[in-house]
Amino acid sequence: MNAPLIRRPFDVEALRAQFPILAREANGRALVYLDNAASAQKPDAVIEAMAAQMRGAYANVHRGLHTLANETTEAFEAARSKVARFINAPTPESIVFTKGGTQAINIVAAGLDIKPGDEIVLSVMEHHSNIVPWHFLRERKGAVLRWLDIDDDGGIDLGALDALIGPRTKLVAITHMSNVLGTKTPAAEIARVAHAKGAKVLFDGCQAAVHDRVDVQAIDADFYVFTGHKLYGPTGIGVLYGKRDVLAAMAPFEGGGEMIDVVERERVTYNEPPHRFEAGTPPIIEAIGLGAAIDWLTSQDRAAIATHEAALRDRAMAALRELNWVKLHGAAPEKGAIVAFSVVGAHPHDVAQILDRQGVAIRAGHHCAQPLMERLGVTATARASFACYNRLAEVDALIEALHKARKLLS
Numbered sequence: 386m387n388a389p390l391i392r393r394p395f396d397v398e399a400l401r402a403q404f405p406i407l408a409r410e411a412n413g414r415a416l417v418y419l420d421n422a423a424s425a426q427k428p429d430a431v432i433e434a435m436a437a438q439m440r441g442a443y444a445n446v447h448r449g450l451h452t453l454a455n456e457t458t459e460a461f462e463a464a465r466s467k468v469a470r471f472i473n474a475p476t477p478e479s480i481v482f483t484k485g486g487t488q489a490i491n492i493v494a495a496g497l498d499i500k501p502g503d504e505i506v507l508s509v510m511e512h513h514s515n516i517v518p519w520h521f522l523r524e525r526k527g528a529v530l531r532w533l534d535i536d537d538d539g540g541i542d543l544g545a546l547d548a549l550i551g552p553r554t555k556l557v558a559i560t561h562m563s564n565v566l567g568t569k570t571p572a573a574e575i576a577r578v579a580h581a582k583g584a585k586v587l588f589d590g591c592q593a594a595v596h597d598r599v600d601v602q603a604i605d606a607d608f609y610v611f612t613g614h615k616l617y618g619p620t621g622i623g624v625l626y627g628k629r630d631v632l633a634a635m636a637p638f639e640g641g642g643e644m645i646d647v648v649e650r651e652r653v654t655y656n657e658p659p660h661r662f663e664a665g666t667p668p669i670i671e672a673i674g675l676g677a678a679i680d681w682l683t684s685q686d687r688a689a690i691a692t693h694e695a696a697l698r699d700r701a702m703a704a705l706r707e708l709n710w711v712k713l714h715g716a717a718p719e720k721g722a723i724v725a726f727s728v729v730g731a732h733p734h735d736v737a738q739i740l741d742r743q744g745v746a747i748r749a750g751h752h753c754a755q756p757l758m759e760r761l762g763v764t765a766t767a768r769a770s771f772a773c774y775n776r777l778a779e780v781d782a783l784i785e786a787l788h789k790a791r792k793l794l795s
């Protein structure tokens with residue numbers, strides 16, 4: 386007989402203890418780190434895995450015939466398999482290691498066959514990483530960008546998306562979770578609408594992959610992109626998932642070692658994906674660190690983490706709604722633990738600086754989402770973004786710090 390599954394209550398303190406940096410102070414105050422959408426802190430498991438690899442088995446990958454090269458290659462390719470399992474990719478060959486989410490999107494933009502007049506559909510709440518590569522195609526290849534608006538809560542309308550996609554639409558490139566409004570987009574439905582008209586779909590999962598289980602096959606993504614450093618992993622590593630036939634039809638992004646098949650004086654042929662898109666020495670230790678971050682995250686109770694993060698979001702939104710001198714941005718029914726707001730009459734940078742003096746780290750600015758700022762009618766906002774290790778009491782610290790900021794700024 387199987388032992389009954391015992392669900393332990395979510396223990397945020399036990400989780401925090403695994404993140405050494407959270408014990409430090411900022412400006413003489415206990416650190417309250419609420420800038421997780423920009424980058425998350427790292428657990429010991431990640432720090433140790435990277436150090437252990439460098440101490441114990443380090444060499445370049447794929448090229449060597451010696452023990453260290455083989456061991457490092459094995460660890461690097463094992464990380465690729467972990468990434469594939471993490472997003473339920475059908476095969477590790479669908480996983481391209483990149484230096485971040487930004488590079489992953491640039492690889493797609495550079496690799497697609499775009500003719501003048503071909504269209505890319507994107508939403509107004511995209512991060513610049515999912516805008517500027519498409520502007521390159523507009524400038525360099527005559528592509529046309531078509532913009533999907535959001536409603537006042539930050540939601541999107543599938544009917545409006547459907548109406549935007551035409552016979553020239555090559556790609557719908559859209560966030561899976563907004564880094565400003567927290568809006569989660571209905572990925573499977575978006576893919577269905579795009580595919581019905583013959584367009585491919587790219588999801589920017591840099592935020593969503595951290596908080597939600599992603600199944601690229603269930604949502605039928607042609608491309609799915611995320612980045613390591615927001616997922617409790619290191620910087621310098623990101624992921625481009627692509628369907629194998631879609632990747633195989635794409636031109637390479639950069640030229641160099643490892644991405645070729647044959648190089649002659651007058652001819653070059655290219656390697657199969659994923660290696661076609663991994664020119665030069667890849668971010669080896671970073672990929673292994675990302676694998677460790679995935680191991681760490683998937684060993685946690687992700688459902689309990691999701692409930693905890695929703696509680697953080699709800700507590701923050703409820704408290705901010707009480708303040709008639711604060712305006713909240715983004716209240717879509719499906720929303721992650723990212724809360725953008727403005728303090729009426731104060732510049733978000735001033736607010737963030739005063740909060741920092743109280744140990745509270747938030748982000749202020751345009752969040753690399755200027756078209757969204759224009760849509761919201763602001764030039765910048767403040768943003769508190771939560772991670773699994775944030776305490777509910779840290780929301781209270783945020784609100785208390787905001788009261789002080791308001792006093793100083795009014």
Ligand SMILES: Cc1ncc(COP(=O)(O)O)c(C=O)c1O
Nearest residue numbers: 485486487512514564589591612
């Ligand atoms: C939604 C979204 N997309 C893309 C990126 C870019 O990721 P990276 O800076 O790791 O390349 C970010 C980072 O802020 C993001 O939040």
